[in-house]
Amino acid sequence: MHMWDWGFGGGWIFMLFMWLIVIAVIVVVIVLVVNSTKQSQDRSPGTHSEHGRAVEKVKERYAKGEIDREEYKQMMEDLKE
Numbered sequence: 001m002h003m004w005d006w007g008f009g010g011g012w013i014f015m016l017f018m019w020l021i022v023i024a025v026i027v028v029v030i031v032l033v034v035n036s037t038k039q040s041q042d043r044s045p046g047t048h049s050e051h052g053r054a055v056e057k058v059k060e061r062y063a064k065g066e067i068d069r070e071e072y073k074q075m076m077e078d079l080k081e
Helices: 008-043 047-066 069-080
Strands: none
Touching: 047 069
16 A cells, blocks of 8 residues: 555645744744844934934024024034045
């Protein structure tokens, strides 16, 4: 008698599902690592989002009249560096 006559021929299906699970786990781990790296970069000092907020604050202060044109220019120049 052959093995597949006793129901052992379907083992390839089990093996296929196991590989799919392994691949899915690897993909999930990669996605989590990329997301955590991206979030840590967003929180690090000197990011573009913080720079954008600083520029907006300077613009708001100038628009409200809290600083004059020279101070505005100097602050904007400092933020470019």
